[in-house]
Amino acid sequence: SAVISQKPSRDICQRGTSLTIQCQVDSQVTMMFWYRQQPGQSLTLIATANQGSEATYESGFVIDKFPISRPNLTFSTLTVSNMSPEDSSIYLCSVATGTGDRGAFFGQGTRLTVV
Amino acid sequence: GQQLNQSPQSMFIQEGEDVSMNCTSSSIFNTWLWYKQDPGEGPVLLIALYKAGELTSNGRLTAQFGITRKDSFLNISASIPSDVGIYFCAASLNSGYALNFGKGTSLLVTP
Numbered sequence: 001s002a003v004i005s006q007k008p009s010r011d012i013c014q015r016g017t018s019l020t021i022q023c024q025v026d027s028q029v030t031m032m033f034w035y036r037q038q039p040g041q042s043l044t045l046i047a048t049a050n051q052g053s054e055a056t057y058e059s060g061f062v063i064d065k066f067p068i069s070r071p072n073l074t075f076s077t078l079t080v081s082n083m084s085p086e087d088s089s090i091y092l093c094s095v096a097t098g099t100g101d102r103g104a105f106f107g108q109g110t111r112l113t114v115v
Numbered sequence: 116g117q118q119l120n121q122s123p124q125s126m127f128i129q130e131g132e133d134v135s136m137n138c139t140s141s142s143i144f145n146t147w148l149w150y151k152q153d154p155g156e157g158p159v160l161l162i163a164l165y166k167a168g169e170l171t172s173n174g175r176l177t178a179q180f181g182i183t184r185k186d187s188f189l190n191i192s193a194s195i196p197s198d199v200g201i202y203f204c205a206a207s208l209n210s211g212y213a214l215n216f217g218k219g220t221s222l223l224v225t226p
Contacts, residue, residue, distance in 0.1 A: 001160070004157075006157075030211060031211050031212075031213075033213050033214075041218070042203065042216045042217065042218045042219055043158070043203070043205075043214075043216045044216075045213050045214070045215075048213055092157050092158075094214075096211040096212075104148065104160070104205075104207075104211075104214055105160060106150075106157035106158045106159075106160075107157050108155075108156055108157045109155075109156070109157045111155070
């Protein structure tokens with residue numbers, strides 16, 4: 001398994017501002033994903049972070065609102081832009097090696113509250 | 116993504132009892148995973164299943180990948196208070212692909 005560190009672990013932000021969440025993995029991984037978990041809900045995929053190219057977004061999520069970077073095989077960022085209270089959620093980074101891997105692994109999450 | 120149907124939504128049991136939860140889908144998946152999430156934490160992988168019909172154990176946990184590739188179950192034997200948490204099933208077309216999640220089963224265990 002991979003060790004995944006997310007920063008910050010939590011934050012309280014003013015509406016209209018932006019927050020960048022960092023995800024650092026202790027080994028090179030093929031696939032990195034970002035998920036959102038709204039209060040009391042399940043996890044929903046935001047996008048797949050592609051190394052060296054633009055992220056692939058799921059229906060309902062757009063690059064202007066959730067820009068993603070992935071400069072190498074161990075690091076990715078997710079920015080939540082122009083935040084509103086509806087963006088209050090836990091944001092989770094996930095990784096999979098893609099071959100011979102026994103599952104997908106998650107960071108501890110970033111708990112975001114927008115006021 | 117494809118929503119998985121997970122049941123039951125919640126369970127309230129006594130310590131020592133066995134627990135069973137399951138997950139179904141209208142689509143075929145080639146990977147089924149079970150996670151546990153504690154408050155304030157990310158999901159922790161419990162069991163991964165890659166072959167239809169596969170039955171895998173991890174301590175007191177046992178999970179099976181349904182033969183139709185459209186379902187999976189998780190059993191917990193002799194539950195203990197630290198089993199409390201939310202259990203999620205997840206599935207994908209293949210290992211390394213993005214996951215579809217169930218809505219979770221909230222488990223409460225009384226001493």
